[in-house]
Amino acid sequence: MLFRLSYLKQMLAALVLASGLCAPAQAEHIRLGADVWYPFNGEPDSPRPGYMIELASAVWKQAGHTVDYQVLPWERAIDEARAGSLDCIVGTTLDEAPDFLFPDQPLGMDESYIFVLKDNDWQYTGIGSLSEIRIGVVGGYSYDDGEFDEYVASQTGAPTVQVMKGNNALDQNLQKLLSRRIDALVESPMVMHARLQQLSPRPEVRVAGRIGSVTPLYIACSPSNPMAATYVRQLNDGIVRMRMSGELANLLDLYNLRDWQMSQPLFSE
Structure with missing residues (x-):
């Protein structure tokens, strides 16, 4: 009997140790930040805060974490994440934060369009044609076109390129376009379409050209956060799992x- 009791105690101790080794990692509070860029990420308190926010929340909830998403200007979001005040930024490209940690799997695809008012017959035919207009862009954005990004950098501060910063830079650029303080703006077609759908009356704009190519979008995590590699691995595995399950x-x-992996145009004009 003593032998059996001793054996049972040893087995119990082994089970306790094994359960400890298999226990999930410590729960973390993951802080996300970005400017409003719906449908990728929208207002934090909305029933539909953006599909990237809902995707990340579902993945990290399964890993035992909670998510706090806040809206702030894009350049500030990058700076605060780099400094460690935020853990990850939402809806970024590889060029916008090359020192951050990225999952292998993108969380979407996007491209940049130039929009003008419907009664404006100007058409983008290359960098040279930009000298004919005043164009609005968002501070800190990379438009995946080296020539265009260089043009923006060289003209910033001049009337030809007007850089908007803030939590709702698209709305501010759109208002400037409607009031004819700028002639064109650059934006994601999906973001622009979603915003126009919310406005009444709906502004009459048209596509005057495209810049760069289709670009992967990510949630990327701060290089100063020791948990960043874990976060992006969980995110990467979670996207694969949710795709396979239909979620x-x-x-x-x-x-x-x-799903952005399906072969189809991202946007129909």
């Missing part, structure tokens, strides 16, 4: 979107 398709349906 990703169901989530995108809520935003009238389809």
